[in-house]
Amino acid sequence: xxxxxxxxxxxxxxxxxxxxxxxxxxxxxxxxxxxxxxxxxxxxxxxxxxxxxxxxxxxxxxxxxxxxxxxxxxxxxxxxxxxxxxxxxxxxxxxxxxxxxxxxxxxxxxxxxxxxxxxxxxxxxxxxxxxxxxxxxxxxxxxxxxxxxxxxxxxx
Amino acid sequence: xxxxxxxxxxxxxxxxxxxxxxxxxxxxxxxxxxxxxxxxxxxxxxxxxxxxxxxxxxxxxxxxxxxxxxxxxxxxxxxxxxxxxxxxxxxxxxxxxxxxxxxxxxxxxxxxxxxxxxxxxxxxxxxxxxxxxxxxxxxxxxxxxxxxxxxxxxxxxxxxxxxxxxxxxxxxxxxxxxxxxxxxxxxxxxxxxxxxxxxxxxxxxxxxxxxxxxxxxxxxxxxxxxxxxxxxxxxxxxxxxxxxxxxxxxxxxxxxxxxxxxxxxxxxxxxxxxxxxxxxxxxxxxxxxxxxxxxxxxxxxxxxxxxxxxxxxxxxxxxxxxxxxxxxxxxxxxxxxxxxxxxxxxxxxxxxxxxxxxxxxxxxxxxxxxxxxxxxxxxxxxxxxxxxxxxxxxxxxxxxxxxxxxxxxxxxxxxxxxxxxxxxxxxx
Numbered sequence: 001x002x003x004x005x006x007x008x009x010x011x012x013x014x015x016x017x018x019x020x021x022x023x024x025x026x027x028x029x030x031x032x033x034x035x036x037x038x039x040x041x042x043x044x045x046x047x048x049x050x051x052x053x054x055x056x057x058x059x060x061x062x063x064x065x066x067x068x069x070x071x072x073x074x075x076x077x078x079x080x081x082x083x084x085x086x087x088x089x090x091x092x093x094x095x096x097x098x099x100x101x102x103x104x105x106x107x108x109x110x111x112x113x114x115x116x117x118x119x120x121x122x123x124x125x126x127x128x129x130x131x132x133x134x135x136x137x138x139x140x141x142x143x144x145x146x147x148x149x150x151x152x153x154x155x156x
Numbered sequence: 157x158x159x160x161x162x163x164x165x166x167x168x169x170x171x172x173x174x175x176x177x178x179x180x181x182x183x184x185x186x187x188x189x190x191x192x193x194x195x196x197x198x199x200x201x202x203x204x205x206x207x208x209x210x211x212x213x214x215x216x217x218x219x220x221x222x223x224x225x226x227x228x229x230x231x232x233x234x235x236x237x238x239x240x241x242x243x244x245x246x247x248x249x250x251x252x253x254x255x256x257x258x259x260x261x262x263x264x265x266x267x268x269x270x271x272x273x274x275x276x277x278x279x280x281x282x283x284x285x286x287x288x289x290x291x292x293x294x295x296x297x298x299x300x301x302x303x304x305x306x307x308x309x310x311x312x313x314x315x316x317x318x319x320x321x322x323x324x325x326x327x328x329x330x331x332x333x334x335x336x337x338x339x340x341x342x343x344x345x346x347x348x349x350x351x352x353x354x355x356x357x358x359x360x361x362x363x364x365x366x367x368x369x370x371x372x373x374x375x376x377x378x379x380x381x382x383x384x385x386x387x388x389x390x391x392x393x394x395x396x397x398x399x400x401x402x403x404x405x406x407x408x409x410x411x412x413x414x415x416x417x418x419x420x421x422x423x424x425x426x427x428x429x430x431x432x433x434x435x436x437x438x439x440x441x442x443x444x445x446x447x448x449x450x451x452x453x454x455x456x457x458x459x460x461x462x463x464x465x466x467x468x469x470x471x472x473x474x475x476x477x478x479x480x481x482x483x484x485x486x487x488x489x490x491x492x493x494x495x496x497x498x499x500x501x502x503x504x505x506x507x508x509x510x511x512x513x514x515x516x517x518x519x520x521x522x523x524x525x526x527x528x529x530x531x532x533x534x535x536x537x538x539x540x541x542x543x544x545x546x547x548x549x550x551x552x553x554x555x556x557x558x559x560x561x562x563x564x565x566x567x568x569x570x571x572x573x574x575x576x577x578x579x580x581x582x583x584x
Binding site for chain 2: 002004005008009014039040041042043067068069070071073127130133
């Protein structure tokens with residue numbers, strides 16, 4: 001059974017859990033969202049800062065404050081590491097790829113070139129009760145990014 | 157798996173024929189992934205079902221199925237008789253003065269919502285408005301919080317709360333400030349689903365009755381493990397759910413004093429709850445049917461009747477003693493796990509069989525996952541009691557909960573699995 005458990009708790013996940021990247025709430029930001037997982041009580045407050053980089057709208061920063069299990073905490077760390085510095089369109093593609101992996105019930109082969117450390121979550125997809133843990137911060141990021149884009153449109 | 161056979165003699169209060177009891181519950185024989193035996197410590201969430209309950213429901217569906225009180229044929233008569241016999245059995249089980257005071261609902265949540273909603277529409281003494289107060293406690297399940305929030309928000313009344321002591325008991329030091337002439341309803345849990353605390357319901361009810369308040373008791377965790385006499389409890393209304401008393405899901409019970417139920421207006425409108433229906437207006441049936449619109453949970457009632465018969469046969473005093481013995485043993489075992497903090501009373505006196513705890517360095521979800529990989533089923537999260545968790549400064553907890561089929565060996569398995577969890581997450 002330890003083997004089964006190890007597919008869920010990959011070393012990469014435990015590393016991100018113990019030493020999360022980009023943790024904490026920072027300025028500047030265009031949107032801040034608060035997402036909760038009502039069944040377990042996990043929560044994340046997440047901020048997104050978008051900016052033009054060489055004429056391309058890009059993710060300049062993702063900062064967050066969260067309480068939750070190892071899967072949800074590690075997932076926020078991996079998310080921030082993956083999308084910071086990327087054009088928004090590319091970050092959204094990564095988001096879509098991660099969502100497909102998590103909703104694949106363990107049948108989807110992850111693409112390491114796209115998801116990097118995110119491939120460690122392939123095992124989580126086999127535990128239906130934990131998929132929502134892995135997706136909490138990703139859904140928050142998508143929401144905040146959409147709000148940031150609306151904000152930047154309004155702001156000119 | 158280790159069983160109680162080696163330790164029975166050491167633990168006074170254990171059910172003497174625990175192996176026989178366990179054999180009544182077929183699910184306890186199953187194994188989990190990897191061939192591991194099931195260690196089911198989630199009975200406060202839902203209890204397992206004995207064969208007699210399963211058989212009663214199958215027999216009803218196979219041989220007596222028909223709608224109740226509407227079908228003018230032999231099957232209809234048999235089904236109606238089985239349904240109403242279940243009401244008699246439940247009434248006897250909780251010592252209700254009248255069978256008509258036992259209303260079948262969908263679950264305890266629906267029963268509490270029925271009371272809160274009908275109070276919103278009530279006239280006369282029971283009506284609520286600005287300046288009136290409803291008093292609940294910080295240890296309530298969400299189903300005994302949200303209906304009262306809705307009621308007070310909608311009527312302009314004020315919601316007030318009993319606080320908790322560090323030990324996880326109700327803080328009654330300000331009872332005379334909380335329960336006053338303005339109090340219209342006092343609603344509280346008899347046994348906390350998170351902290352395990354058994355509350356002094358009769359004492360609080362006596363104070364509430366001095367000021368003329370209605371006393372509502374959530375007995376969802378009490379009826380499974382304590383001998384219950386609804387009149388002695390002090391409640392005016394008492395609710396519980398079927399699936400926690402070895403019965404099926406889909407059925408709950410609302411008991412209320414006749415004078416209260418008669419005074420409350422109808423809840424859901426529909427078939428069965430009427431006397432006559434005319435286009436201009438309808439008149440309503442008396443209790444219990446007044447509150448049972450539509451086709452009721454018939455086979456579930458049959459199952460619940462068999463369930464309370466089963467518990468009666470084992471004996472609620474014996475079940476309570478067993479829970480106390482197991483809970484005491486579990487509290488001792490959990491105390492040996494480094495970094496573990498129990499949320500709730502550490503003394504087995506005045507507490508029930510649910511024990512929530514924190515483990516330093518490991519999130520409850522992760523604890524539950526590792527325990528599950530060892531075959532140990534517990535619950536992790538806020539257990540629908542967020543205010544109580546907030547009171548103790550935690551977001552969630554892990555909860556083990558025992559029942560009449562739980563063995564000391566299963567508690568040993570939990571304690572071992574917690575030690576394994578610590579080593580897996582490299583804490584300590």
